[in-house]
Amino acid sequence: MKFGTKAIHAGLTPDSATGAIMTPIYQTSTFIQNGVGNHKGFEYARSANPTRSALESNIAALENGKFGAAFGSGIAAIDCVLKMLKPGDEVIATNDLYGGTYRIFKTIFEQYGIVFHFIDLGNIDVLKATINTKTKLIWVETPTNPTLQIIDIKAIAGLINSSNILLAVDNTFATPYLQTPLDLGADIVMHSATKYLGGHSDVVMGILVCKDEKLGKEIYRIQNSSGAICGPMDAFLVLRGIKTLHLRMQAHCKNALEIASFLKGHNKVDKVYWPGLSDHKNHLIAKEQMLGFGGMISFSLVGDSKQEALKVLNKTSVFSLAESLGGVESLIGHPATMTHAAIPKEERIKNGITDSLIRLSVGVEDVADLINDLKQALE
Numbered sequence: 225m226k227f228g229t230k231a232i233h234a235g236l237t238p239d240s241a242t243g244a245i246m247t248p249i250y251q252t253s254t255f256i257q258n259g260v261g262n263h264k265g266f267e268y269a270r271s272a273n274p275t276r277s278a279l280e281s282n283i284a285a286l287e288n289g290k291f292g293a294a295f296g297s298g299i300a301a302i303d304c305v306l307k308m309l310k311p312g313d314e315v316i317a318t319n320d321l322y323g324g325t326y327r328i329f330k331t332i333f334e335q336y337g338i339v340f341h342f343i344d345l346g347n348i349d350v351l352k353a354t355i356n357t358k359t360k361l362i363w364v365e366t367p368t369n370p371t372l373q374i375i376d377i378k379a380i381a382g383l384i385n386s387s388n389i390l391l392a393v394d395n396t397f398a399t400p401y402l403q404t405p406l407d408l409g410a411d412i413v414m415h416s417a418t419k420y421l422g423g424h425s426d427v428v429m430g431i432l433v434c435k436d437e438k439l440g441k442e443i444y445r446i447q448n449s450s451g452a453i454c455g456p457m458d459a460f461l462v463l464r465g466i467k468t469l470h471l472r473m474q475a476h477c478k479n480a481l482e483i484a485s486f487l488k489g490h491n492k493v494d495k496v497y498w499p500g501l502s503d504h505k506n507h508l509i510a511k512e513q514m515l516g517f518g519g520m521i522s523f524s525l526v527g528d529s530k531q532e533a534l535k536v537l538n539k540t541s542v543f544s545l546a547e548s549l550g551g552v553e554s555l556i557g558h559p560a561t562m563t564h565a566a567i568p569k570e571e572r573i574k575n576g577i578t579d580s581l582i583r584l585s586v587g588v589e590d591v592a593d594l595i596n597d598l599k600q601a602l603e
């Protein structure tokens with residue numbers, strides 16, 4: 225089955241009780257058993273809930289995986305992956321990381337004895353030099369946030385091929401429509417479903433998908449034991465969102481192309497970060513591993529003044545000033561003071577998150593209105 229068909233049908237069956245075509249919201253904590261040990265596959269809703277199970281099967285199919293697990297937030301999904309590790313184990317992650325991921329690594333799991341290395345994963349030699357016998361997990365985000373670098377998943381998977389190091393990819397920015405990391409050799413795919421999968425800025429959720437049965441069982445053990453599941457209403461909303469994922473992603477990519485070109489030609493704009501631009505430093509890898517270049521764009525201003533950047537942020541009206549991304553509506557944000565405030569300034573500047581850097585989540589509105597909005601805000 226092709227992507228659009230899977231998005232709408234995979235993992236879903238009409239409700240057996242009523243024939244309802246949409247998966248019902250099973251708002252229940254428990255399930256009646258016919259006799260001890262004789263039930264219909266559901267016993268208690270932390271362990272499994274039919275609405276959540278439908279979503280987990282659906283997203284597993286979209287990522288070309290076998291096992292899906294849905295959590296109360298993207299961070300809760302990351303928490304689950306980290307709980308597979310033991311004190312002394314080492315993790316190597318991209319240095320250009322989502323702020324909340326950096327925070328859970330540094331302020332939660334470091335105190336349990338897990339060691340983190342933040343490096344430029346675009347440099348395979350640096351990665352080779354950082355891997356040692358204690359390395360258990362490599363955490364990739366691609367495109368990275370907010371400077372939209374592209375990390376070569378296949379190259380990293382090839383490097384650790386014969387080891388027992390797990391490769392996890394945060395696929396939030398790309399979505400399975402643009403990129404399927406498991407096909408490129410990753411072991412685990414993670415999503416903040418809060419973003420493009422939900423797509424309508426009305427839910428917070430996290431997802432993990434894997435192919436390997438043993439890994440799937442381990443993820444399930446932690447999901448059930450730690451209990452950071454999502455509720456059935458949220459599972460319903462994300463299932464509904466996914467039905468239009470392919471249509472929305474096409475529209476996000478198309479609008480982003482026009483906006484990136486507009487910004488590129490503007491005299492107040494210094495750097496434009498969008499992997500679809502032919503002068504983007506990872507454009508060729510992006511072309512190779514992605515079907516399109518996504519709806520996220522970052523840009524900095526000539527002179528790199530924070531004051532000027534904040535003026536732009538305050539002057540847009542179609543672009544709303546807010547954290548988050550991936551919804552149908554366009555958002556504008558200032559990483560240095562918003563999403564990436566948890567990262568020390570020195571670290572931040574080193575990774576290109578300068579004072580004037582502005583991040584756009586390009587929505588699916590009419591692009592002429594989006595460009596006019598940016599035009600007047602930059603004046």
Ligand SMILES: *Cc1c(COP(=O)(O)O)cnc(C)c1O
Pocket residue numbers: 297298299300322324325365369394396397415416417418419428429430
């Ligand atoms: C938002 C986000 C997360 C965290 O997900 P939540 O749903 O907010 O917990 C992780 N990674 C990326 C890339 C994100 O954008």
